[in-house]
Amino acid sequence: MKYLGEKSLSSVLNILLKIIFYISIVVSVIFMVILFIIMFIEPVTDPNSIGINQLNYKFFHEFRSDNKVWEMQKFPLLAKIFILPYVLIVIGFIINIIRKSQQFFKNLRNNVVFIQTNVELLQNISKMVIIVSIMTLDFGSILIGLILLVLTEIFKNGTVLQEEQDLTV
Amino acid sequence: MSIIFRIDRVMADRKISLGELAKRIDLTNSNLSILKTGKARAIRIETLNAICRELECQPGDLLEYAEKKEPEEEKK
DSSP: OOOSSTTSHHHHHHHHHHHHHHHHHHHHHHHHHHHHHHHHSOOOOOTTOOTHHHHHHHHHHTSOOSOGGGGGGGSOHHHHHHHHHHHHHHHHHHHHHHHHHHHHHHHHHTTOOSSHHHHHHHHHHHHHHHHHHHHTTOTHHHHHHHHHHHHHHHHHHHHHHHHHHHTBO | OOEEEOHHHHHHHHTOOHHHHHHHTTOOHHHHHHHHTTOOSBOOHHHHHHHHHHHTOOHHHHEEEOSSOOHHHHHO
């Protein structure tokens, strides 16, 4: 199996991550809109209401389940105001991780491995993975972030060696 | 670096172009250019051997040690 260059695992991952990137943007926008509605829009209780209120009634009553998410309605305003940007930041980091990973694999597909850009990409990815894992209290992911940080250092050394090799005539 | 590669001087004496020399020693033009402009970090014995063979010179004719740093290097 080929790992680098054209028609390799890297090129497959590049395409896959590009698709995931666009899907995640759409899903994130929908998710944020739903979260906003759940938290800030007051539910209409009258089934005979018309227009936008009818939509509101349908959303809150027909799609309502025993899901704990609906409990968010009862949150104090300050908590609601805090949650929305917090979630937005986490989503932003996740999308950025996907984007930077895609750029990294694009470079690998082009057979460009040990370059400064890849070092910076890996460094950013590892830092963002650590931040996201702390923000989402998913401490298992910190390990992945730390492994990526070590990998960044290896790439940094590799870049120095590559430069040395390129400038050896 | 204080070591200066004087290949351009020897090439001019032998009236040989960069492309011609690159072809003779089986090196790419860009690699020989790196050597000529002093950007090279290291030179292989194999390359030095080929250059000396083709230019009919000694390694000492190609390499020169300068005590002071050149202004271009100081800028770096």
